């Protein structure tokens with residue numbers, strides 16, 4: 448997972464010309480972690496027969512329906528990757544979609560270096576990595592116009608999983624006789640695709656025999672300011688104290704409406720040209736998204752560099768109470784002027800770089816395929832999950848309250864002209880619709896494992912949220928570690944004994960359930 452700043456630089460270099468400046472900042476998307484791919488040139492041998500089988504790197508294509516509500520519209524090519532080194536007849540079919548990202552590069556999820564392969568190994572299973580519609584190269588249409596995006600919904604994605612499971616002929620011996628009912632299918636996902644596991648099992652009972660949902664953001668939340676709460680809780684204390692003090696000060700200045708004072712506080716960061724206060728608040732929040740890049744073995748360098756810049760003065764670190772407002776405001780401002788601004792905006796002025804109030808400017812056109820535009824559509828159309836400032840209350844925060852959900856909703860209107868009218872532009876209502884349809888935190892379904900990490904910034908949308916009323920059972924266990932986002936998907940994260948315990952417990956459940964499985968159809 449690239450740091451936001453690096454991402455911004457690469458976007459700047461790749462797509463921005465002098466006449467078309469950067470327009471807004473992407474905040475952290477929730478996708479599952481990358482891990483080193485297995486070498487595609489290495490031969491793979493079947494564990495029982497010792498026969499050589501296709502390599503992990505081979506891409507397969509499935510003819511998926513463009514619109515499950517109207518099959519007459521035809522099909523598109525949906526990409527998948529497959530491995531059956533651990534498969535024996537009667538074994539499981541373990542399916543993962545990486546969700547909102549190009550699935551190329553995720554073939555480690557075919558192997559036992561990840562939870563999918565570990566489950567397969569424990570249950571004589573085969574693994575599949577399926578690219579989600581509208582990401583990577585699995586696109587129903589050649590563009591991302593509002594008209595095409597009509598079939599980019601959670602519902603269609605769930606129907607994709609069903610249609611795939613029922614119709615795919617897997618490229619392995621007997622691979623045309625493993626549909627659900629004949630073989631136990633296990634659905635695995637993390638983050639958004641973790642939520643899909645829960646949503647699919649809730650709305651299609653019996654299709655998938657078991658599921659593993661890591662950091663699953665199953666409760667859609669329109670104004671998701673609590674994204675920043677686990678960060679505030681677990682970041683170095685001096686750094687949180689000082690960031691809170693600076694944001695409280697900035698918000699107090701913005702609240703006065705005094706144009707001179709507002710100009711002056713923006714100027715500390717070299718951001719005095721930003722016209723609107725929400726854009727200023729949004730710019731300052733960007734660095735916080737890098738917390739998510741952390742994992743147990745390698746913390747997020749970008750995030751800790753930020754704290755070091757604020758908290759280390761002449762080789763000495765601040766005590767837990769921090770250095771206080773004056774020092775931190777200057778140190779943070781200097782960091783922007785010296786590093787963040789040039790990396791993010793290059794030679795553009797701050798309004799061109801961060802301004803989002805011009806309806807004629809959008810990050811994207813409607814033609815070029817872009818995973819970011821595609822995910823933004825899902826947030827605008829259904830999830831919300833806008834990582835904005837707190838909408839109420841007086842508790843200390845890391846993000847300006849002037850950066851509001853209305854800012855994010857306005858971006859949706861400008862990015863997708865004509866798509867959102869009336870109540871469809873209200874993210875709170877959209878999120879309510881998702882929760883009503885798929886149960887949110889109240890989901891009850893058999894043989895579904897939830898796995899979460901305390902330090903995950905998406906925690907408050909999972910069953911580990913402080914507000915969730917979730918009662919785990921033996922058929923719907925909740926396994927929690929000290930991990931970050933989706934840490935438990937990776938074998939390498941077993942360096943943490945807490946993550947290892949989650950993985951071991953999950954494998955025990957899967958083995959037990961697999962032993963209890965009985966086919967409902969003959970093969």
Ligand SMILES: *[C@@H]1O[C@H](CO)[C@@H](O)[C@H](O)[C@H]1NC(C)=O
Pocket residue numbers: 532559
């Ligand atoms: C993982 O799978 C490989 C074969 O791909 C095997 O050689 C290795 O022993 C397995 N690892 C474990 C821990 O079982």
Ligand SMILES: *[C@@H]1O[C@H](CO)[C@@H](O)[C@H](O)[C@H]1NC(C)=O
Pocket residue numbers: 592593594813814
């Ligand atoms: C794409 O955007 C352009 C410019 O806003 C617009 O004229 C065109 O109709 C859009 N195309 C589609 C298919 O929506």
Ligand SMILES: *[C@@H]1O[C@H](CO)[C@@H](O)[C@H](O)[C@H]1NC(C)=O
Pocket residue numbers: 705706707708711
């Ligand atoms: C506005 O802020 C400036 C700079 O801080 C200050 O000098 C001025 O007195 C303020 N104006 C009002 C009306 O408070």
Ligand SMILES: *[C@@H]1O[C@H](CO)[C@@H](O)[C@H](O)[C@H]1NC(C)=O
Pocket residue numbers: 683684685686751754755756758759764765766767
């Ligand atoms: C203070 O900040 C430094 C530098 O970021 C960090 O290494 C240290 O752990 C922090 N100490 C406390 C008590 O928060």
Ligand SMILES: *[C@@H]1O[C@H](CO)[C@@H](O)[C@H](O)[C@H]1NC(C)=O
Pocket residue numbers: 771773
């Ligand atoms: C903060 O800086 C202001 C202006 O430079 C100064 O008046 C004030 O005394 C400082 N406060 C602290 C606590 O150092």
Ligand SMILES: *[C@@H]1O[C@H](CO)[C@@H](O)[C@H](O)[C@H]1NC(C)=O
Pocket residue numbers: 805806807
């Ligand atoms: C946006 O474009 C329309 C049509 O070209 C124009 O009428 C309008 O003034 C523009 N708005 C802004 C804020 O530039």
Ligand SMILES: *[C@@H]1O[C@H](CO)[C@@H](O)[C@H](O)[C@H]1NC(C)=O
Pocket residue numbers: 882883886887888889
């Ligand atoms: C979940 O259950 C709680 C308590 O019964 C209820 O208030 C809430 O509306 C339910 N949420 C959904 C999405 O059904």
